Amino acid sequence: QKRYDPGASDTEIKIGQTMPYSGPASAYGTIGKVEAAYFKMLNESGGINGRKINFISLDDGYSPPKAVEMVRRLVEQDEVLFTVNTLGTPSNSAIHRYMNQKKVPHLFLATGASKWNDPKNFPWTMGFNPNYQSEGKLYAQHILATRPNAKIAVLYQNDDYGKDYLKGFMDGLGAKAQAMVVKSATYEVTDPTVDSQIVTLQSSGADTFFNITTPKFAAQAIRKVADVGWKPVHYLNQVSASVGSVLKPAGLDKSVGLISMQYIKDPSDPKWASDKAMQDYLAFMKKYLPDLDPMDGNNTYGLAVAQLTAQVLRQCGDNLTRENVMKQAASIRNFQIPMALPGVLAHTSPDDFAPFQTMQLVRFDGNTWVAFGEPMAVK
Amino acid sequence: MDAFLHQVFAGLATGGIYASLALALVMIHNATRLVNFAQGEMAMFATYLCWTMIQAGWPYWGAFFATVVLSFVLGVAIERILIRPVERAPVLTTVVVFIGLLLILNSVAGWIYTYTIKSFPSPFPSKAPFGLTIVSAHELGAIGVTLVVLMMVYLFFRFTPLGLAMRAAAQNPDSSRLVGIRVGWMLALGWGLAAATGATAGMMIAPIVFLDPNMMTGVLLYAFAAALMGGIDSPGGAVVGGFIVGVLENIVGAYLIGTELKLTVALVLIVGVLVVRPAGLFGRVIVQRV
Amino acid sequence: MAAPLLEVRNLRAGYGPTEVLHGLSFAIEEGTITALLGANGAGKTTTLRAICNMVRTSGEVLFDGQRIDGKSTEDIVRLGVAHVPDGRGTFTDLTTEENLRLGAYARRNHRDLAEDYERMYRLFPILAERRHQQAGTLSGGQQQMLAVARALMLRPRLLLLDEPSFGLAPMVVKEIFEVMRDINRTQKVTILLVEQNAAMALKLADQAHLLETGSILMSGSGKDLMNDDAVRRAYLGY
Amino acid sequence: MLQERSAVRNGGGDAPLLSVHGLCVRFRGITALDGVSFDVRRGQIAGLIGPNGAGKTTLFNCLSRLYGYSEGRITFDGRPMEDVPRHKVAGMGIGRTFQNLALFASMTVLDNIKVGRHPRTRKGFLASALRLPGVAEEEADSTRRASELVRFLGLEEVAQQRVAELPFGTRKRVELGRALASEPSLLLLDEPAAGLNHEEVGSLGSLIKAIRDQYHLTVLLVEHHMGLVMSVSDHVVALNFGRKISEGTPAQVRKDPEVVQAYLGTES
Amino acid sequence: MEAATPVDLPPVAPAQASGGVRGWSRGWLLGAILVVAAACVLPFVVSNYRVFQLTMVLIYAIALLGLNILTGYNGQVSLGHGAFYAIGAYVTAILMDKFGVPYWMCIPAAGAVCLLAGFLFGLPALRLEGVYLALATFALGVALPQLLKYKHLEEWTGGVQGIILMKPEPPIASILGLKLNADRWLFLFTLAITVVMFVIAWNLLRGRVGRALIAIRDHPIAAATMGVDTAMYKSLAFGVSAMFTGVAGALGAVVVAFVAPDSFTIFLSITLVVGMVVGGLASITGAFWGALFIQFVPNLADQVSKAAPWALYGAAMIVFMYVMPTGISGALRLAWLRLQRRTGRGSPAA
Numbered sequence A: 001q002k003r004y005d006p007g008a009s010d011t012e013i014k015i016g017q018t019m020p021y022s023g024p025a026s027a028y029g030t031i032g033k034v035e036a037a038y039f040k041m042l043n044e045s046g047g048i049n050g051r052k053i054n055f056i057s058l059d060d061g062y063s064p065p066k067a068v069e070m071v072r073r074l075v076e077q078d079e080v081l082f083t084v085n086t087l088g089t090p091s092n093s094a095i096h097r098y099m100n101q102k103k104v105p106h107l108f109l110a111t112g113a114s115k116w117n118d119p120k121n122f123p124w125t126m127g128f129n130p131n132y133q134s135e136g137k138l139y140a141q142h143i144l145a146t147r148p149n150a151k152i153a154v155l156y157q158n159d160d161y162g163k164d165y166l167k168g169f170m171d172g173l174g175a176k177a178q179a180m181v182v183k184s185a186t187y188e189v190t191d192p193t194v195d196s197q198i199v200t201l202q203s204s205g206a207d208t209f210f211n212i213t214t215p216k217f218a219a220q221a222i223r224k225v226a227d228v229g230w231k232p233v234h235y236l237n238q239v240s241a242s243v244g245s246v247l248k249p250a251g252l253d254k255s256v257g258l259i260s261m262q263y264i265k266d267p268s269d270p271k272w273a274s275d276k277a278m279q280d281y282l283a284f285m286k287k288y289l290p291d292l293d294p295m296d297g298n299n300t301y302g303l304a305v306a307q308l309t310a311q312v313l314r315q316c317g318d319n320l321t322r323e324n325v326m327k328q329a330a331s332i333r334n335f336q337i338p339m340a341l342p343g344v345l346a347h348t349s350p351d352d353f354a355p356f357q358t359m360q361l362v363r364f365d366g367n368t369w370v371a372f373g374e375p376m377a378v379k
Numbered sequence B: 001m002d003a004f005l006h007q008v009f010a011g012l013a014t015g016g017i018y019a020s021l022a023l024a025l026v027m028i029h030n031a032t033r034l035v036n037f038a039q040g041e042m043a044m045f046a047t048y049l050c051w052t053m054i055q056a057g058w059p060y061w062g063a064f065f066a067t068v069v070l071s072f073v074l075g076v077a078i079e080r081i082l083i084r085p086v087e088r089a090p091v092l093t094t095v096v097v098f099i100g101l102l103l104i105l106n107s108v109a110g111w112i113y114t115y116t117i118k119s120f121p122s123p124f125p126s127k128a129p130f131g132l133t134i135v136s137a138h139e140l141g142a143i144g145v146t147l148v149v150l151m152m153v154y155l156f157f158r159f160t161p162l163g164l165a166m167r168a169a170a171q172n173p174d175s176s177r178l179v180g181i182r183v184g185w186m187l188a189l190g191w192g193l194a195a196a197t198g199a200t201a202g203m204m205i206a207p208i209v210f211l212d213p214n215m216m217t218g219v220l221l222y223a224f225a226a227a228l229m230g231g232i233d234s235p236g237g238a239v240v241g242g243f244i245v246g247v248l249e250n251i252v253g254a255y256l257i258g259t260e261l262k263l264t265v266a267l268v269l270i271v272g273v274l275v276v277r278p279a280g281l282f283g284r285v286i287v288q289r290v
Numbered sequence C: 001m002a003a004p005l006l007e008v009r010n011l012r013a014g015y016g017p018t019e020v021l022h023g024l025s026f027a028i029e030e031g032t033i034t035a036l037l038g039a040n041g042a043g044k045t046t047t048l049r050a051i052c053n054m055v056r057t058s059g060e061v062l063f064d065g066q067r068i069d070g071k072s073t074e075d076i077v078r079l080g081v082a083h084v085p086d087g088r089g090t091f092t093d094l095t096t097e098e099n100l101r102l103g104a105y106a107r108r109n110h111r112d113l114a115e116d117y118e119r120m121y122r123l124f125p126i127l128a129e130r131r132h133q134q135a136g137t138l139s140g141g142q143q144q145m146l147a148v149a150r151a152l153m154l155r156p157r158l159l160l161l162d163e164p165s166f167g168l169a170p171m172v173v174k175e176i177f178e179v180m181r182d183i184n185r186t187q188k189v190t191i192l193l194v195e196q197n198a199a200m201a202l203k204l205a206d207q208a209h210l211l212e213t214g215s216i217l218m219s220g221s222g223k224d225l226m227n228d229d230a231v232r233r234a235y236l237g238y
Numbered sequence D: 001m002l003q004e005r006s007a008v009r010n011g012g013g014d015a016p017l018l019s020v021h022g023l024c025v026r027f028r029g030i031t032a033l034d035g036v037s038f039d040v041r042r043g044q045i046a047g048l049i050g051p052n053g054a055g056k057t058t059l060f061n062c063l064s065r066l067y068g069y070s071e072g073r074i075t076f077d078g079r080p081m082e083d084v085p086r087h088k089v090a091g092m093g094i095g096r097t098f099q100n101l102a103l104f105a106s107m108t109v110l111d112n113i114k115v116g117r118h119p120r121t122r123k124g125f126l127a128s129a130l131r132l133p134g135v136a137e138e139e140a141d142s143t144r145r146a147s148e149l150v151r152f153l154g155l156e157e158v159a160q161q162r163v164a165e166l167p168f169g170t171r172k173r174v175e176l177g178r179a180l181a182s183e184p185s186l187l188l189l190d191e192p193a194a195g196l197n198h199e200e201v202g203s204l205g206s207l208i209k210a211i212r213d214q215y216h217l218t219v220l221l222v223e224h225h226m227g228l229v230m231s232v233s234d235h236v237v238a239l240n241f242g243r244k245i246s247e248g249t250p251a252q253v254r255k256d257p258e259v260v261q262a263y264l265g266t267e268s
Numbered sequence E: 001m002e003a004a005t006p007v008d009l010p011p012v013a014p015a016q017a018s019g020g021v022r023g024w025s026r027g028w029l030l031g032a033i034l035v036v037a038a039a040c041v042l043p044f045v046v047s048n049y050r051v052f053q054l055t056m057v058l059i060y061a062i063a064l065l066g067l068n069i070l071t072g073y074n075g076q077v078s079l080g081h082g083a084f085y086a087i088g089a090y091v092t093a094i095l096m097d098k099f100g101v102p103y104w105m106c107i108p109a110a111g112a113v114c115l116l117a118g119f120l121f122g123l124p125a126l127r128l129e130g131v132y133l134a135l136a137t138f139a140l141g142v143a144l145p146q147l148l149k150y151k152h153l154e155e156w157t158g159g160v161q162g163i164i165l166m167k168p169e170p171p172i173a174s175i176l177g178l179k180l181n182a183d184r185w186l187f188l189f190t191l192a193i194t195v196v197m198f199v200i201a202w203n204l205l206r207g208r209v210g211r212a213l214i215a216i217r218d219h220p221i222a223a224a225t226m227g228v229d230t231a232m233y234k235s236l237a238f239g240v241s242a243m244f245t246g247v248a249g250a251l252g253a254v255v256v257a258f259v260a261p262d263s264f265t266i267f268l269s270i271t272l273v274v275g276m277v278v279g280g281l282a283s284i285t286g287a288f289w290g291a292l293f294i295q296f297v298p299n300l301a302d303q304v305s306k307a308a309p310w311a312l313y314g315a316a317m318i319v320f321m322y323v324m325p326t327g328i329s330g331a332l333r334l335a336w337l338r339l340q341r342r343t344g345r346g347s348p349a350a
């Protein structure tokens, strides 16, 4: 039988979100736009189980206090059934406790911090991104396996995102971490370039480079590494592994040999040219968001999140209580998100709130990312 | 030692970036007595215009000079349309208009061009001369362009009657009118020249930092610091300030304190210099007397 | 007879909501010197400002037969109207020499420019000495000299002087009056003079007007006013 | 209002109130004052004259500690001025006006004069913020005294007007009021007659004398208006190029050939 | 300064009627009491989410008032006041989180720390003027968030993760029969502190100290000559201003129940400047108008367009500045004067 909590009815499901449409992180605002467009498309084809999705996405300017205000509006005034893909570790930290107190599902956060997978203490919060720490750990394992005596240099963004990766990486290296990492350097998002950092890292004599940067800085770093004639084994975090929006600007020739991970298909990769999901994506972008750049990794990401959200709602059926939403979110069974790489399945359970189990190690051959090895477990 | 030199050169290269925008700040300050917070975004927008032209198939230099001219016109237009209504308002009122302009340009650029970074062509060869790896040809070229612009700005303010009239109009509009200076047009001209200078800076910076709507937010802060360090009324000071800031920041980051606090420490040092020399290193000390 | 060089008809002017001049009318013939007298706050400065359109005005101002009310200050100056303003209007951050250069900015005719600098420096030798000093640090009187010199650099047709002797030592005052007489005679510069030193002003002036709270109370030749009892008591003291 | 205090002061015998000795001031190559020495006795009106740029205002600025001086000594009321910070000068009893006006443009006439009360009042940040006892009384007292001065100077009509809107002469009177509000024992007037017409200069002369008599103070007057200087001064000092060229009674100085040559010009 | 006309130096503050704070008139007092009384009722008639927003308005108003004391009244431009807001917030967060100090005791503590911090920063700032001071304060605003992330302070500040706080519960369940909850209680608590802070500012600005501050702004040399210890007053103005902003930051931390470096970026400082100018420089009531602007206009912009909300926000700023170059309170004052003049009660000058 039908059961509803606030935000759900026979005709409508209200979903809330905060996104940085303005402010320093407005580059991510595109994610919210893709999600809104996807739900619009769903509505046009009849919605989910006959219900239209009312997606309310508000601007938080990447400011935690604003995020609190906006989320309170969503919960108390707009009365959404749940929120999805609220972006940024600081903003989500600010609303973390509130959402759990209010018992409103706080789903698929757009951040890779590990603390979102804590069903015991925060049963209403679930992340989306493969956890940065785990990813960092995987690179460490790869290094230990292939070149146990590597001298490693690390560049990371001086915020939660960079530090999460670094922590996982150091944990992964284990006891040898302090000895192996010969130099690390940070940058701020406001830095114009990371040239100086690259020079510092190069002069440390390292032969391996772990590059924990967001797209613009990743591109700068890749180019600078090549320009100064440094030839390390270069690991690049998956956040910036987009061929179209990172490697191309940096120079494809300069990107040869990069190692990264992937879990979502890269639209600029020719091998997906005839892939159904990719074709759907490109058609969707063309129809609904002609102004946005389809090569932008944020857009494929947004679509993947929206697809997973739709899946959860389908699983809910007519039982649209917050409790059931959470229950269904916690029982995703090896679901293949169309935009995710084949074999990269979303899977959750009541005591494991991290949807992604696996990622694929890839190496850049000057044209596309080439998978090597088996998909690796991220947990 | 080699690494040290390397850091210094990297610092000079980024310093050149700061210097080029700092020049635009000095330009606008001498012409209006204000620091234009939107200067960076104006340069960014101009660079996008150039990029659009290049995408449309224009040759680089054609697009370059067209952008400089177009920026000049846009700068004049901004002054006439946006700034003029608050010309006689208190300084901070104008500052808020600048902030509004900054937000508008940043946001509209993101809307039109999206936030994905774009590579921007350089007019200089891709291989550095003499097989240098320390600096790229573009960085050298950009520094050269900055020095040329510096020369022009310097000569303009120092030797042309127009330059003098512009400075006069900025500091004492009423008296300027009484000697026949068209104050309104001086301000507009100043905006035009500053916009053109900024556009040049933007087109030299974009190949280094990549083109995106936020490409100037960081640069502006450093340019601001550089201009003030050198003395906000001194074009030469701005350029020297730019190099000092660039090198200082790198040395601090690499050898003194680590990269986490390099900006903080660099800023503290700059403010320290200013406390000792309140008009900057090369700024003219203006005495107020009764 | 030719039209007057400057004619003012029913001139009103004020600041904000307050009206300060209540309809002045007077005319100045080319090549003459006119003095404007009046008590503190009578509106003398405002009259000069109104002629140059620096304040809110209504009424007609004709220069050389042309309407100039409504024209911008800078355009009026470009017609050859130099103004030594109240408070001197020094460009305090520029050097003495730059101040003089600006005086010649709107000048049509750039011949004899160098000679004019020399003339000013001869007239006020201290300015030559202080060529490169920041003008704002000059003494009050030195700045007053600079203001007069700056106005002369325009080679104006009409010279508006707002208390040119302000803060000057007695000897320099005499010199300035000599200069006025001289440029009036030799260069046919027309002068409108606001001056508190009424005795000297009236002696120099062909025409004089007495202003009181924004209206002309009395007009006449310099001599007429000098012989008027009220004027003598208030402005001349004998 | 100053009676008791000045009685005590006069007990100091005939020592000069102000004594300037060998004062030198230089600005990068310009010698503004070059070994100037003179005394001003209590109760005097002393005139200070000299050509433009002679250093008169500079001397005032030294007395207000706005300019430092390389050599020389200034003693006020028996105390050396060298180590007095500039904001203490008013409290010591030196009040001044400025040659080119230095009013607080956005404030009303009354408030400008009340700022003059600053050195004679005490309540600081904490007391004001919390309105501790005494604040209201002190404020009321300031208002009363400022209003008194407003009346004395005939500024009642404009008391609530912002000074920026006032004609020049009126503003000069506001400055005078502001200086008087600090109850100075030495009043420095820098060209108070500039921009005034004959009649106004006349009444200014009487006003200066009235101030001296009513408030028992000593006046040092810089002025180019010879009529005024010669009629009110007890003593005149003449400077030229930063040097003292003459000193004495008005009649003496007026006749001094060097003064005539450098300053007054032939005849007059 | 040689310039006799006020035109020569563009004023930091509007020349119009920014020359002082009048004493209370009875009408004013009555009006203020009515407004506060109405504000007390407000949380019981609107939704909790609105209560939260209004609490933020009060908090911003305190911060803006602080900034106005420094910039509007004393003429020292600060583009980095967000730093003091952050210090206030972090002091509170650390005291509450690490030492279990009750929230209401943290507010004065934060104020005291900021008073000291502001005073100390004000000392070197004494040497700087105009754009140079603007840079120094801007640098402070930029550097502080990075300092908060610094690894050796992480133990205290929580690094990039920040500190999550417990929202305080009301000490009593209901008041005069009106049911309290955390939001309503915090609103009333903030309101009380706002009233205290405004009374303090009022007291400070209307008397001897306020005149001295304005005198320094209008003519520093003359102010010193009139016996104002300009260095001391400027530093103290910095301190007091920082104290106000710090108190606001402390309240902000309690109300939002979270602090992190990302909450206090340079954009916060810029927002405060915008709020102050839009509200009205050198105006006490202006702080409220400015607070309403910075709280609600970005939300409105977001409602209108997701594509470029900042563009709309920026456009709103520009429009406000055109229509009211002296800020909202300046415009209201002009309107009031005009009304008075029309009804014939104008000043003799009219």
Ligand SMILES: Nc1ncnc2c1ncn2[C@@H]1O[C@H](COP(=O)(O)OP(=O)(O)OP(=O)(O)O)[C@@H](O)[C@H]1O
Residues within 6 Å of the ligand: C015, C016, C018, C020, C038, C039, C040, C041, C042, C043, C044, C045, C046, C047, D164, D165, D166, D167, D168, D169, D170, D195
């Ligand atoms: N900027 C201003 N704003 C408002 N009112 C002003 C302003 N300037 C002058 N006024 C008023 O205009 C009137 C005339 O002033 P004006 O300066 O023309 O007098 P004046 O005859 O030149 O006097 P003075 O001898 O003082 O130079 C005065 O009453 C004065 O209060």
Ligand SMILES: Nc1ncnc2c1ncn2[C@@H]1O[C@H](COP(=O)(O)OP(=O)(O)OP(=O)(O)O)[C@@H](O)[C@H]1O
Residues within 6 Å of the ligand: B287, B289, C137, C138, C139, C140, C141, C142, C167, D027, D030, D031, D032, D050, D051, D052, D053, D054, D055, D056, D057, D058, D059, D099
């Ligand atoms: N701050 C300064 N920097 C450089 N020169 C200065 C400064 N102050 C004064 N002077 C110079 O010192 C000399 C004395 O100036 P001062 O103002 O004392 O003259 P004054 O006697 O008051 O003249 P006036 O009668 O014109 O007011 C002048 O030549 C002036 O240019």
Ligand SMILES: [Mg+2]
Residues within 6 Å of the ligand: C044, C045, C046, C086, C162, D168
């Ligand atoms: Mg006048």
Ligand SMILES: [Mg+2]
Residues within 6 Å of the ligand: C139, C140, C141, D056, D057, D058, D099
């Ligand atoms: Mg003088």
